[in-house]
Structures are given as C-alpha cells and as structure tokens.
Amino acid sequence: MAGRSFLERIYATSVGHGLARRAGLADPPVLLRGRVRPAGPIGLGTVTGGVLAERTLDVLGLVGTGPLRDEPDQQTRDADGRVRPPAYHARLGALVIDATGVRTIADLEPVRATLRPAMRGMEKSGRVIVVADDASAVEGLEARAVAQALDGIVRTVGKELRGGSTANLVTCGAGVGPEDLASTLSFLLDGRSAFVDGQVIRVRPRKAGDSPDDAYDPARPLSGRVVAVTGAARGIGAAIAHTMSRDGATVICVDVPQAGESLARVANTVGGSALQLDITVPDAGRRIAAHVVGRHGIDTRLWAIVHNAGITRDRLLANLDESRWSQVLRVNLAAQIAINAVLLDPAIPGGLAEPGRIVGIASTSGVAGNRGQANYAASKAGVMGLVRAMSEQLRDRPVTANAVAPGFIETDMTAAIPFVQREVFRRSNSLSQGGRPVDVAETIAWLCDPASGGIDGQVVRVCGQNLVGA
C-alpha cells in the first residue's frame, strides 16, 4: 500500500508488530462472518418464564438448552476456598436470555446468575442476546427503570466479553410475536452481525401487509426482488451490492457517472445493472424508477432503496465555507429525501413496492458529532431524524425506514486517516478492530429482509460498540 507512514511501515513488520503486542496492542480477534451460526449449543434462559425467545428459536428451527445458573447450590469452591460459579464443559455458541416479563429489581438477579457462568464459557464470536419488553410496553416506575437497567447490563456484557463475542439487547413492543422477532434473532446469532455489539434493537409487531410471501426463503430472502444501492461503485456500497446479491436480489448499482468504470465492474460481478446518476439532480428519483422499468419491465417495482452514497468535505467550522457545507448536505441528506418522495409515489412505475424497504446510512459522527465534520455530522444526524420521521409518516403503509450508523469501517475513506489516529479509532471499541464494509452490508441486508417488518424507524449502529457516542 502506497502512502503508508513511517510508523505504519514499522508496525507492519514482525519486529514492530511484536513490540506493539508487548506494549498491549494485542492482535484483535478474528470475527466469524457470513450466514454462519456459532458452532456450540445455544443456551436459552428465562427469567420469569417468558416463552417468546423459545418460540422464536423454534421458528428458526433451533432448540435452546438450559443454561447454567450461578446459584448457591451450583457453586463450587476452588483450592483457595473461593466460591466459583458453575462452569460450562462445552463452550456455548450463544446465550439467549428471555427477559420478557422482568418488572422488578429482584427480577434482574436471575439475569446476572445466567450471565455469570457464560462470561468465561462462550466460544469465539459467541453471542449473548437478551430479549426483553420495551420500556414503552411496561407500566410502573420500577418496571420502566428495570427495562433501562437491562440496557446497562447488556452494554457491559459487550465490553467484558472477549474473543469477538458480542452482546445485544432486543426490546419488544406490545404484541410482538415470534414471527416479528425471527429475522432479528437469526441475524444476531449469525456471523452476519459480527460488528453489531452492545446495541439495543427495538422490535414492533409488523404492520398489516408486511409479511413475507409463500416463496420466502430465509437463506435467500431477497430472491426475485430488485433493490437499488447508491454509491455502489466501491467500499461499503459495493459490499452492499455483493451481500444483497448473495441474498438473491437483483441489484441496481447507482453511482456518479465519473465512477462508471468501477460501477460497471461491481454491477457485472453481482449480475446486476449499473445506473450512472448524480443523485443530486432534480429528476434522480424518476431516473431510478425509469431504470427499474427499463431493465425489469413496466410492472416491476423496487423492493428496497439503500441510500449509501455519501461524501465528506471535512473542515473545522472555523474554516468551513458554504460550498463544502451545502455539497455534503445535498448529497448525504437532501438527495435521499427527494428520491424517497418520488419512489413512494404509487403512481410512478418503478417506484417502491409495498411491502418495501428504505435504508439510510447514518454515522457515529452523526450520533456524537466529530471534530472537523460539522457538515457531515449534520447530514448523518439528519438521516437518523429522517428515518424516524418517515416511519411515522409511513405508519399506514407496509414500508419500513431504517438507518445503520457505521463506526470505524476499513474503507478507502478511512484509509486516508493518519495511521496513529486510525489505529486509535480501530481499537476504541469492544472488538478492538475496524469493521469491514461487509459488516455494514449484512446489517442493511437484514433490515431489507422481507421478514424484518418489525424493525422500523431505527438506527442500528455497526460499530463494534465504539466508545464514541455510545
């Protein structure tokens, strides 16, 4: 790689690497990725006898085993006389805790008791998933407080787990059933969620008309569907195209005309088509819709639009002129508002199908702000506001609007960050490494799954539980 700094070149040598390791920069764990489940058994614990998680696993064709609990009659003493929790003989692939029904502070103790043995009993890239009632679905001060307490527990578990294991909390609104939860639980169990850690994912009952059809195949959930991805010529966008193609979709790869050469390569690799389009032109939405019908026929509608295209024009505010300001807001925010308006018009051939999916890309910079990125942070926070507002606006239509917020992802864009700063960003999360474009892509593909209608108006961070803005 050209342009590496002196320090980075030393770090890349075996001597430099060894020194770094002794200084505490251990090699990060290798993450399990793809449509792969953990190898070990799935421990399934319940706190108050809830059955939602069990039934959801059943939908996925999975069976949980009873987990160990750190209760007095299970504890042992070691040679020094210290009390030890029960220990797993075979490492757990995943631990799913059904915490629905948890209402009191006392209800939290079984959660601790189930988690404790697992903390040193998970296989590499193991999964801890806590399923709970959403705070909005419970009543009473203590119950609301306890709902939030679970959040703190799971985030801490994420930080304490090693070996690429992750912990996430799924909160369920009133009336959520196994079918609403299945695609999410499946995603969190899989290698697909490798870089999603320490997050809270809210599931709601799917809206009327937002269910997978009979042809739905969970292994290729996007089969027979046409999706459009902007900014698809490289990096995260190209990964989204690849991942959605793997999941069965025909991908319309959109990028600026100047990126046409690599765009064509991506489109041809994924067996999709290329649309050279500057998304900020006034008729961008209509041109996307026209491409849909001009390649797939007049009756075809778009299953999903992924607004991945984005630019940075970083400057400290003291140096930020109106051109850099407006360029970023136009590309990263205004364009997708205009395109969505067109695609959501049922009268326009080639517009968004119902059910259908809209996904935007936010950023941890949007969550937390970032020095030198006032314009970018504005646009990315704007995307978060946008998907929340859209999900309200689309209350009565079976279309979901969500966003993902990538943390540090290894791309050409982040490769331009100076080495030391980059290495700090990389390691300032629970997985001690940067994510890959595919990690963002997998998360988007899950949001676009026909069975993911229960996820709406949310921003899911793909950041390895980055400290920034968490």
Next chain:
Amino acid sequence: MVSDRDGRQAVIVGGNRTPFVKAGTTFAEASTQDLLTAALDGLVARFGLAGRTVDEVAAGAVLKHSRDFNLTREAVLGSALSPHTPAVDLQQACGTGLETVVYVANKIRLGQADTAIAGGVDSASDAPIVVTERLRRALLAARRARTPVQRAMAFVGLGPADLAPVPPAVAEARTGLSMGESQALTTTRWAITREAQDELALASHRNLAAAWDRGFFDDLVTPYLGVTRDGTLRPDTSAERLAALAPVFGRGPGATMTAGNSTPLTDGAALVLVAERSRAAELGWPALARVVDAQVAASDYVTGREDLLLAPVRALPVLLERTGLTLGDFDLVEVHEAFAATVLATLEGWRREGLGDLDRARLNVNGSSLAAGHPFAATGARIVASLAKMLAERGTGSLGLVSICAAGGQGVVAILEGM
C-alpha cells in the same frame, strides 16, 4: 422500403462507449481489444447482461493487427457476457460501426437473431507497425529455406532502408493521398470557405460540451482508465482561436483545413444494443428508435472525377427514393464530421442532387466527430446511440438520418425512427 418479416422490427435499446481521447494519450497503452472489451462491459453493466447470452455481437476496427482476426469474439470472451455469445468482425473503414448496426438489424428483421450488439473500436495508438515489403518477402523466403546458406541468401540485397519499420498512414492505396489531402482537393473543388468550416467546428464543440454538461452522456458513456469525458472536446474554444490555426492540409493561400476543423487520430470504442421490438418489450428493455432502412454507395474517386468522402451524396437519393421520404422530413440529421469541409460539401452535394437545403438547426445538435474525436470504426455506433436517445426524447415517429463517409470512396446512410 425493406419490409420486415412477420412484422419484426429492429430497435435500438441503448448504447455505450468509452470516452474518446486523442491517440497517443491516456489510452496509449490500451490495446484495441482492451478498448472494445471495456465498451462491451460497460454496455453489459448498463443493461444487466452479465452472464447472459446475446444472439450476436458484430464489431470491427479499421486499424487492426493480424493477431486480432477474431477481435470481437475475443472481446466477448474477455467480457462479462456468457461465453455462448457468438461474434463477428466486420470492416468497411469508417462505415464499419454503422454497417454493423445495419447487419444486426437485418438479421433481427429476418428472424435470425432477437438480440444483438453492434459497433466498433479503433486505436490509432495501438496501430500495427509493419516491416518494409522487401524485408517481409525476405523473411518469408528465409522461412521457406532448407539450408543455412539459402536462409542467408534470402537477405542478400536488402539495404539499411529496408530494415526500418513502416509506420501506419491513413492514406488511400490507389491515390497515395492521405485522407486530409484527399479532402483538401474536395474542399477546393467545392469552394468551401475557412469561415464556414470553423463555424461548423465551433458548433460541434459547443453542442457536445452542452450535452456533456446537461448529463446527456450519463447513460451513453462509461469512463475508462480514469477518463470521464471526451479528451478532444474544447469547451472553451472560440471562432478567434480556430481562425488563428495554421492550415495543415492543402497548399498555398487556398489552404483552409486546420487541426481545428479536421478530426484528430482518436482512440475509443462504441457499441449499441439492438433487439427485436417485441423481444425488447418481453425483456423489459426500452425501445429508443427503430432502424428503418439503410443504403451504401461508392464514388469514382480514383479517376478524380468524384470525391473520396462524398459517397453519401450518391447513397442518400437512393434511400429517400426507396422510403418515399425527403430531406425535410428528418427532425435530426447526423453527418459524420470527418472534416468540417466534408460535411459542408455533402450538404451542398445533396442540394445539387435536388434534395433541398438542410435546416442547420437539425444538424449534429449534440456535436459530432470534430469535438468528440473519431476512432474510425467506433463513430457509427456513437452516432446511432446518441441519435436514438435524441429521437426517443422527441417522441414516437420522429425521424433521424445518419450519414457516414468512409475510406475507399464509400458512404453509408441510415434512417432511424423514434419509438
């Protein structure tokens, strides 16, 4: 007019080309095959054809290595198309690109193909360099030799001059005149003024620049090797700048042809996707324009009685007679700008043939070869793709005419109708 078998119609679905650049510049290291493959992959991507079979790909190049005897098929094999896609090389000098469109359109209309790709490529940078004729004969004789002595004898008599490589020249075999020198004769004979030529060149640059600026080429060109626009385009040129250029063809005070009103040697490739109309509809493809009819003709230029590049003057009356159309019926007319003077002489020739005056507002409205450049065999597909898109924008029934002159005193004209 040629009747379509069973009502079959050949429609232009879309096109793709590389940007065109001056020879010896950015594409200098790319082979002819590289360029054609790039244009093909861009077209495949635009229409989502990866892994799919097209019934036939027809393309050609004017400057061609002997190793490229199967140029188009090799490009197909190097592309994302299914290897089951057959290909053919065709060649008619600068008429190549348009002739490939006519060829596949005819096959489609006859029912021999439903989908096809047509076009061409040229790289003046990748031109074959050959040895002198005396050296070539000596080498062949040496290969036939049975003994070392015979082999050595084969080279006896060769002088130092015979060992120098022979660079390519765009010269007519029978007159020895280059294209520019031939056109200079025509320019003088038809009294084409410098001002008229420069005016046409300026319009070409302005029209092409405007088309690029409004995104007209967003779905017609795929960047290649980092080049995103035509390299020969001079958006900021002016009448004054063009007037300041020294003549490069012709002699004496009457010489009017400059580098500004002549096309440079250019590298590039262009293709169009053609399909049977109902098949295009089944595939969900757009139909931009229908290929109505075409005519080729040749001029008697060797004797000097006629002009090398004015064969379209002979071709068009035949085509109009057969189709029952007049020059005034065409909403858009594309006359390939080999040289500005060629276009002006062609229009004058049509007038003298009684076809009437062409409304210049309909001529090359998005620029042509003077601004875009002219990779010989690629020009036809460049024009057809752009014209088809313009006709589709104008609407059903709009009529377009393409006229291309070619080396050897040949010319091809074709009619497209907007769908």
